[in-house]
Amino acid sequence: MHDSDFDVAGRTAIVTGASQGIGRAIAETLATGGANVAICSRSMDRVGPVAEEINDADDADGQAIAVECNVRERDQVQRLVDETVAEFGDIDVLVNNAGGEFVAPFEEISANGWQTIVDLNLNSTVHCTQLAGEVMREGSGGIIVNLSSVNGQHAAPGESHYGASKAAIIRLTETLAVEWAEHGIRVNCVAPGLIQTPGVAETLGIDSEAMPPREATDRRIGHAEEIADVVRFLASPAASFMNGETITAKGVPRAGNSMSQDLGLED
Numbered sequence: 001m002h003d004s005d006f007d008v009a010g011r012t013a014i015v016t017g018a019s020q021g022i023g024r025a026i027a028e029t030l031a032t033g034g035a036n037v038a039i040c041s042r043s044m045d046r047v048g049p050v051a052e053e054i055n056d057a058d059d060a061d062g063q064a065i066a067v068e069c070n071v072r073e074r075d076q077v078q079r080l081v082d083e084t085v086a087e088f089g090d091i092d093v094l095v096n097n098a099g100g101e102f103v104a105p106f107e108e109i110s111a112n113g114w115q116t117i118v119d120l121n122l123n124s125t126v127h128c129t130q131l132a133g134e135v136m137r138e139g140s141g142g143i144i145v146n147l148s149s150v151n152g153q154h155a156a157p158g159e160s161h162y163g164a165s166k167a168a169i170i171r172l173t174e175t176l177a178v179e180w181a182e183h184g185i186r187v188n189c190v191a192p193g194l195i196q197t198p199g200v201a202e203t204l205g206i207d208s209e210a211m212p213p214r215e216a217t218d219r220r221i222g223h224a225e226e227i228a229d230v231v232r233f234l235a236s237p238a239a240s241f242m243n244g245e246t247i248t249a250k251g252v253p254r255a256g257n258s259m260s261q262d263l264g265l266e267d
């Protein structure tokens with residue numbers, strides 16, 4: 001009989017942007033599975049309590065450290081990598097989760113506005129992947145999971161900067177899967193549909209109290225934990241034959257951009 005291996009126990013994972021939302025759920029899920037996690041956000045006041053909560057939790061076997069790091073700044077990413085190695089000895093998994101956007105028509109996005117979103121989503125992924133990847137290449141390989149979006153796969157109005165940066169992440173994932181296979185590094189990607197997070201609540205004003213449970217199969221907005229579980233799969237040996245892939249997680253399959261449908265902007 002085949003014994004499946006979804007185990008992440010004993011691994012060390014960096015999760016960027018983990019003070020709330022999807023990143024926080026990923027950190028909690030990996031730690032519950034026994035992984036040690038190094039989590040970051042721009043503010044120690046916000047990310048520190050998440051690490052404390054993980055370290056205090058009875059059901060999380062893994063340990064957590066919090067690092068203040070703006071992933072748009074390469075020198076700060078280097079410190080995140082160095083502190084992770086100093087604390088846990090190695091980096092097995094990198095989850096490039098930190099990201100964000102504002103919604104605006106293309107003609108109203110200034111040069112700095114465009115640069116900000118590309119830096120936040122794409123260039124931050126480059127910094128983290130190059131610097132953590134160096135540790136992985138010098139060691140015994142590793143696993144990288146990038147966060148794209150259905151907006152990186154399909155067009156949506158007001159999302160030109162975000163969509164372009166998230167589409168680029170998909171192609172970067174595919175390219176690195178080819179380039180770094182010889183180093184024992186797997187690189188995959190998750191493309192979520194609309195997920196209820198504090199960031200989305202802030203951007204779109206969606207009420208988090210009205211969420212149907214995860215078991216519901218109707219048209220609905222997703223839970224952060226439903227993305228975290230996909231990431232945990234990709235971070236485990238069960239995904240050993242997956243490299244360069246993008247897994248879409250958007251609930252009931254529909255053609256086109258599910259987000260605008262979720263928001264009632266399309267049938």
Ligand SMILES: CCCCCCCCC/C=C/C(=O)SCCNC(=O)CCNC(=O)[C@H](O)C(C)(C)COP(=O)(O)OP(=O)(O)OC[C@H]1O[C@@H](n2cnc3c(N)ncnc32)[C@H](O)[C@@H]1OP(=O)(O)O
Pocket residue numbers: 099100101102103104108109110111112113114116120156157158159194199200202203204259260263265
């Ligand atoms: C069909 C429907 C589907 C709708 C589909 C909806 C999809 C939702 C999917 C969700 C995806 C997510 O990532 S959810 C998570 C999203 N949540 C967040 O991103 C919340 C956090 N947001 C932020 O921190 C900010 O919004 C963000 C801009 C990203 C970073 O802020 P910063 O302080 O670094 O930057 P700022 O200095 O404020 O701004 C930098 C430049 O950007 C410009 N800028 C900032 N906000 C702007 C705005 N609303 N409109 C125009 N321009 C803007 C500023 O004017 C500046 O340019 P100049 O004036 O020229 O200097």
Ligand SMILES: NC(=O)C1=CN([C@@H]2O[C@H](COP(=O)(O)OP(=O)(O)OC[C@H]3O[C@@H](n4cnc5c(N)ncnc54)[C@H](OP(=O)(O)O)[C@@H]3O)[C@@H](O)[C@H]2O)C=CC1
Pocket residue numbers: 016017018019020021022023040041042043046047069070071072096097098099100120147148149150191192193194195196197198199200
């Ligand atoms: N929610 C959704 O519907 C979807 C989300 N995604 C993607 O999933 C990821 C997470 O989204 P979501 O959880 O909704 O986002 P949130 O806005 O809820 O959380 C974003 C997290 O990233 C951190 N962060 C933001 N900027 C930086 C930075 N420069 N450096 C370090 N940390 C940063 C924030 O912490 P702090 O403010 O403390 O710095 C926070 O912890 C993003 O890449 C997003 O694009 C993709 C598709 C859909």
